[in-house]
Amino acid sequence: MRLWSLLYAASLLISSVASCAIASGIYRHSELRESAVRFVFFFFFFYSWLWSLFRGIYFVDAFLEGPEAADGETSADADYADVLGLLGVAQTSDMTSPWLSFVTVMGDTALVACSLWMLPMTWELSKLARKNMDRGIEREHAAVRWYSKWVHVLIALFFLAEAGYTVYNKGFNYQSYRILISGNMLQGITLVYVVYILISLKCAGRNYETIGGSIVLSPLYKRIKSIMIVYMSFSLQYQIISLILLYSRFEVKMPTVLIGISTLLFNNSGTALSIVMGCSQECFFRSFRRYVPDEYVQAFYMSDPGLAMANAAAGYSPPLINPVFVFTDIESSTQLWGFEDGATMRRANETHEDIIRGSLAQYRGYEITTAGDAFQLAFHTIKEAVEYCIQVQIKLLGAHWPKKLHNLTPATARKKTKTKRLVFNGLRIRMGIHDAQEEDGVLVKNIHPVTGKVTYTGLSEVVANEIGDVGAGGQICVTRRVAEWLSVNSAAVNHAFQVDRVGEHSIPQLNMVLEVFQVTPHGLGARKKTFNKRWAARLDTIKVVDDR
Template identity: 45%
Template sequence: MGIHDAVGSEGSLIQDVHVVTGKLTYTGVSEVIANEIGDLGSGGQILITKRVAEWLFEHSSQVTMTFIIDPVCAYSIPKLNTMLDVFQVVPKALTMRFLFLTFFIYLWLFTLGRLAYYMWVLTLPKNQFVDSVNETPLTPGELDKLGIYITLDIAASTKAAVTCVLCFCDIMHFAVAFWVLPLTYELTKIAANSMDRGIAKEQAKIKFYMIGGHALIAMFLVTEIVLTVIHGGYSLTTYRLVICIYIITIITIAYMVALLFILRCKGRDVEPVDGHFEASPVYLRLKRILIVYAAMAFQFEVTSLYVYSSSDIHDGVLLRYIGVSQVIYNATGLALALLTGCSLPCMVRSARYLLPRDLEIELLPTETLSPGLSYVDGAEVAPILNPVFVVTDIESSSALWAEGDGGVMQRATQVHDDLLRRILTLYRGYEITTAGDSFQLAFHTIREAVSYCLDVQMELLAAPWPKELYGLVPGTRKVRSGTRFIFRGLRVRMGIHDADPTDGSLVHCRHTVTGKMTYTGAAMEIATEIGDLGEGGQILVTKRIAQWLDSNTWLFGHSPFVVDRLRDYAIPHINAHLELFQVLPEQLAKRRKLFETSNKFSDKCSTATLQVDSP
């Protein structure tokens, strides 16, 4: 399903009545966008555009059910020459979400219990780490290889605390083994039907699994406690319950194989996408779970049944296999987490600051780009629908050019230009033009524009500036706050403003010589004006940008920022009255003290201690 709202900025929406059906029909850009979004998602997926997502964030209380909104990608519609930020809406009351969450909670608790048991074994005195059961006692080395299977061979295992840990592990183990069955069943239903049941039925199904599943777990708990109490501790009778868990796991694996075979025979292992078939993501997830269980859990269950049926094990090769088998099985949780919940793009994004820029551009399929659009391609697409303008300027540039023969400033400007253009490609920025050392840029979204400015301010501190630049004029002195540089090299002021129909018409056309897209209108004038207002190193934004940032702070987890209101500002020649705010990277928040001393914008106080380095 795809949802998009029509607005006047997208052009006329023609309404007509169909001559045959009598139904009202709609023709226009908004209708084309809705059709594109409707065809984009997988079965059971609800995709929405940016305005719809923003409305849902602001009016979530008006929606009858709780939901979660996740960014998906940016999507290009070439025939409209536009880019869309696409989000997905997921009801919170989803059976699959509940089952996966519960499964991993039990798996985590089971792993925690096993860890506690292994820690106890490691701290056990040597005189207690002995076989007190078998006629031919196992050596400490053989006991070490047997791992969890030595539970009944060590007398110390009958202690009350150890018995409690072992019983806890068994109960969590049973919960994990059981929970895979409904999880597999629900995944199969989704793969077979490509739809959900609706909110009421989903809630009823969750309630059924919640009550039924935990009733079975409670029955296992009571049975284990009763047997443990009757036999005075963890005994062979108690251990037989664990054998039942192994059998359940083997049955589950056989069940998975059968369901995957049925889905494949019915052709549900693939989905039609844009006229061709692609592997079903649900089928792939089910297949991955099966592979993990077959490779890591199945061999352990079979090994456990063999160890249980064998009275005496002393063969060295067999003992080594048993030890390796347990190591592999104990990694099952990690493998499941990586294959079912891990996102490679997310991992690369987390390590983005450790990667060279060129490698980051090559590897990072960020959510700001559509799957078929590269960074360089994205940077060449001029935003048409409500572009977000960024205007930059270097502080004291005229004074710097007047120093000596201008050679230092020439080298510094080259560093500045290369840096701004290199980072521009990461955020799909479009270079409209340059005027001296000022850049006029356009972005597809507020998020990309702000992220670009924050990134530039941080990168300027680490740029390879000519050594002669430092202290050449007051605006190029190094400034510290504590031990951190907050200014180093050229200081660049930046202004951000988003185009909106309330600003009036925005005319865009191609320059006859350069072929670049140009923009004419009040929105561009406002961006240019506020781009000239700030201090070097300051990012000024208008009210709409600040409000959007306040509502969408969660999108900037990797680059936190601070926002301060500064003052009102009027632009008489276009009759514009603005509220100005400043945005700073959180790491550079101490810049505010310097900005306040300039007396341009006085609003905030700071207790930072600033140190000015000598040239």
């Protein structure tokens, strides 16, 4: 009995079912072209399903048709040939069956395809971990088209190379297997790339996020780390053993059990990746609902399942009741991006993004999305939102900016007081704070189809956007409710500051007028002169427009 072939077939068919379940789930519940992440995930698991299926078919055939032992071959030799599997084909070079050659080449191509799709999948996950931003529908479509075109071109080239060589040699042989091993070197490249991504995320501080006020490892970081662990545990050792046997021309004898366990682990890599990248709490409740106490099931579905699952998957804890919005933007950013093809601004924006994101965890901040270089954030309390804004302004003032940025425009000019105290330095970020309350109307919460983040729609979000856009660079503007809370609770804020009324801001489309206040951190009072000039100039502009 060919025991190893039976075990290989069973493990591969299980892996095939797991990969197919994930791929079909993504296909049914997602508009693939709307999200490059989902598109890449789908094709990775699609090809993982094909690889497991074709390999499983091969070993089912080997189990059913293979002889116990050839003439002059001992049972130990037959057992060793059985455990080698496809490696045994490379050793004997005797597989001339057109059917098995076809199944083998298709499985090889699907395996190489998995390795190719793993590269953009890791890249897209790392991009989400770094930026949490939506590229927009058109750019998502462009990314999808690019991935689809070039990855499939490489897959087709590999298929033609191996299929052509197999047809030329009238069967699958030692040389054909060397082509496969060369293709499998992609898995080693993928592993190196995943390690590089993990190190870069850790160095950028994107390996931690905030959940319920506690700083924990970012789930996106953990997911990429899971890919690395699966590859190292399930695939790397198999590739090493295969290379040793192949390039020694099988003169190196390895223990049968070692080769068998290594191959079984490799065959189950699809199952392992399906578990670490496809399972969720919602999946558990749907699969095992009949075995879970009713009170737990009811509690799960009574909460907002969509929001709960999105938050669990993304690992963030957004404020769902009366969030405090903070909207930011860079003064004169359009003009700055126009200098030197944006090279200086790119470096400056990296510093800006590191500061904006680097302080979120400390104050339980939630990044909703970005729009260009502007951030939309949400906090649980006014205290945390104000403390966050003050700290960011102080960090921006003391940051190391590219030398070319200074005095590039009036908005990046370095300014000091007469006592040589720094007032402005580098990019100037305007910030606006508004707290959502029931009197503002219903605040609708949804899940963004690309980032998976919670988004907010309603009057409060519109007001926050307006208050974030009304100030000057380096200014923190707030609405009346926030200003009143600060006046009463100033001692609760862990930074010294001053609140002043700035004026009124009209929102014609809403037929409403906002009272605008500013929060000035201690030590930055010299900025008020610049802010007052900017506000006066703004009022003059509005007056001229009204006179017309």
